Each structure stands twice: as structure tokens, then as C-alpha cells.
Amino acid sequence: LSLLSDLRSAVKASELQMWLQPKFALATGVAYGFEALVRWQHPQRGFISPAEFVPFAESTGYIGMITQWMLETALSTLAAWQTQYPDLSIAVNVSTHDLRDPNFAERVSALMQQYGVKPALLKLEITESGIMEDPSAAIALLHRLHDTGIALSIDDFGTGYSSLSYLQRLPVSELKIDRSFVIDIDQHPATQRLVKTIIELGHGLDLSVIAEGIETQAERDTLLALGCDAMQGYFASRPLHGQGLQNWLDQLD
Ligand code: G
Ligand code: G
Numbered sequence: 284l285s286l287l288s289d290l291r292s293a294v295k296a297s298e299l300q301m302w303l304q305p306k307f308a309l310a311t312g313v314a315y316g317f318e319a320l321v322r323w324q325h326p327q328r329g330f331i332s333p334a335e336f337v338p339f340a341e342s343t344g345y346i347g348m349i350t351q352w353m354l355e356t357a358l359s360t361l362a363a364w365q366t367q368y369p370d371l372s373i374a375v376n377v378s379t380h381d382l383r384d385p386n387f388a389e390r391v392s393a394l395m396q397q398y399g400v401k402p403a404l405l406k407l408e409i410t411e412s413g414i415m416e417d418p419s420a421a422i423a424l425l426h427r428l429h430d431t432g433i434a435l436s437i438d439d440f441g442t443g444y445s446s447l448s449y450l451q452r453l454p455v456s457e458l459k460i461d462r463s464f465v466i467d468i469d470q471h472p473a474t475q476r477l478v479k480t481i482i483e484l485g486h487g488l489d490l491s492v493i494a495e496g497i498e499t500q501a502e503r504d505t506l507l508a509l510g511c512d513a514m515q516g517y518f519a520s521r522p523l524h525g526q527g528l529q530n531w532l533d534q535l536d
């Protein structure tokens with residue numbers, strides 16, 4: 284029983300799903316977009332968490348296929364939203380493996396043209412640790428992606444030891460504060476001081492700063508007071524799919 288061969292056929296068999304978790308402006312509560320999260324509904328094993336299969340897919344290279352499928356699904360969703368929700372963006376996670384693919388930027392650009400989606404509506408989230416594995420290669424790739432008009436975001440910020448000199452050279456527009464800093468932040472003054480510094484660093488680089496994994500009102504209030512721009516997390520909304528997503532979109536208008 285091999286997870287690998289299962290994963291290979293999962294895309295073809297439509298066992299993957301794209302779930303969308305809304306991102307909200309903190310000050311106004313207005314939702315402006317989503318992060319796309321992959322889910323695998325395995326016919327025998329049931330739901331397999333991405334925490335389980337994403338690292339595995341990454342080490343075997345199969346993540347490239349998943350990224351491709353997520354990009355196509357996100358772009359076809361954005362194309363379908365063009366009339367009713369023309370301003371909502373979708374952010375797709377890019378893996379370290381994708382960063383090493385010499386054709387990645389060209390493939391993304393071709394897909395965008397194929398689906399006729401305004402480039403700024405597609406975002407890519409790249410982890411800080413992924414960038415730091417090969418910073419000069421990542422910087423070159425991020426510039427090629429940025430040139431196509433796609434918005435770029437640094438994910439899991441604060442966990443990946445990026446140097447400030449690299450940070451300044453990355454053509455990104457958003458910095459995502461890792462959830463590890465957000466947990467019970469209202470009860471930890473030292474973490475508040477650290478996160479305030481991260482937010483000021485982000486603003487100093489002209490980046491929008493979003494906190495991920497906000498689960499409580501107290502965490503949300505604290506991050507707003509610290510100057511954070513946006514939030515994502517169970518407090519505001521869990522990831523959505525199918526009818527749940529449609530109901531959520533319906534209450535927008
Ligand atoms: O959705 P969940 O919290 O269970 O995701 C677990 C992990 O899998 C997280 O680290 C998340 O970033 C990662 N992940 C979820 N969807 C994707 C995806 O489409 N591509 C990649 N590369 N990682 C993903
Ligand atoms: O690695 P990445 O930052 O992409 O991980 C995002 C993951 O975090 C997703 O799998 C998502 O399901 C999960 N997530 C989103 N909001 C929350 C939250 O409020 N609490 C927790 N524990 N996980 C969350």
C-alpha cells in the first residue's frame with residue numbers, strides 16, 4: 284500500500300480539494316481574499332491532512348503536481364468570480380521544490396493568460412525557510428514572478444532566519460506572521476514586543492502584515508493594537524469549501 288502511487292493518481296481521480304480560508308483587514312473586518320489549502324479525500328483512508336502528505340509530496344517531488352493543480356483550480360475559481368467578486372484574491376502555497384523548478388515562473392504566467400485572470404488577484408505564499416534554502420535563486424525567481432504582476436507573500440515569517448539584506452531585495456507585498464507568535468499573544472508581553480518589531484520591520488519595507496492562526500478575540504485585539512494590518516484564523520473563519528464557501532460568499536452581497 285503505497286501513499287506515493289496513491290498520490291500520483293489522486294489528482295486524476297479528483298481526490299484533492301481546494302479549501303479557501305478568508306483573510307480580513309483587521310481595522311475594518313473587510314475580507315479581501317483567501318489562502319488556498321489543499322485537502323486529500325482518500326477513498327480508503329479517508330481524509331488525509333496536508334500536514335501528513337505535503338512534506339512527503341515535497342520530498343518526492345510530487346508537490347509540483349499538487350501546486351500545478353492548486354494553481355489551475357485557484358485560477359478557474361478566480362475566472363468564475365470575475366463578475367460577482369472581482370476583487371477577491373486567492374493565495375496559493377509554493378513549496379521549496381517549486382522554487383527549484385527553472386520553468387516555474389513561465390508556467391504560472393502561461394496559466395494566468397490561459398484563464399484570463401488579472402495577475403494581481405493571484406498571490407503566491409512562499410515560506411521564509413524555503414527562500415533561505417537558496418536565497419539568490421529564490422530572489423531571481425521572485426523577480427520573474429513579480430514581473431508578471433503576481434502578488435508575493437512571505438509565509439511563516441519569524442521562523443526562517445532571513446537576513447535583513449535579503450528581505451530588502453525580495454519583491455514581495457505581504458509578510459505573514461507565523462502562528463507560533465500569535466498563540467495567546469494577549470498574555471505574553473515579551474511576544475507582543477517582538478511582534479511589534481516584526482510589524483514595524485514589515486511596514487518599513489512597505490509590506491502589508493498579516494497574522495495567521497488567530498483563534499480568539501483577545502489575540503485579534505492585541506494584534507490590531509500592535510498595528511497589524513490583516514488577520515486569518517479560526518476566529519474569523521475556518522477554511523471553506525463547497526456549500527459552506529458559497530454561503531459565506533452569499534453573505535458578502
Ligand atoms: O491546512 P493545514 O493547516 O492542515 O495545512 C498543513 C500544512 O500544509 C501547512 O503547513 C500548510 O502550509 C501546508 N499546505 C496546505 N495546503 C498546501 C498547498 O496547497 N501547497 C503546499 N505546498 N502546502 C500546503
Ligand atoms: O503553513 P501554513 O501557514 O500555510 O499553514 C496554514 C495552516 O494553518 C492551514 O492548514 C490552516 O488550516 C491552519 N490554520 C488556519 N487558521 C488556523 C487557526 O486559527 N488555528 C490553527 N491551529 N490552525 C489554523
Ligand code: NA
Nearest residue numbers: 318376408438
Ligand atoms: Na501558507
Ligand code: MN
Nearest residue numbers: 438439461495
Ligand atoms: Mn504560515
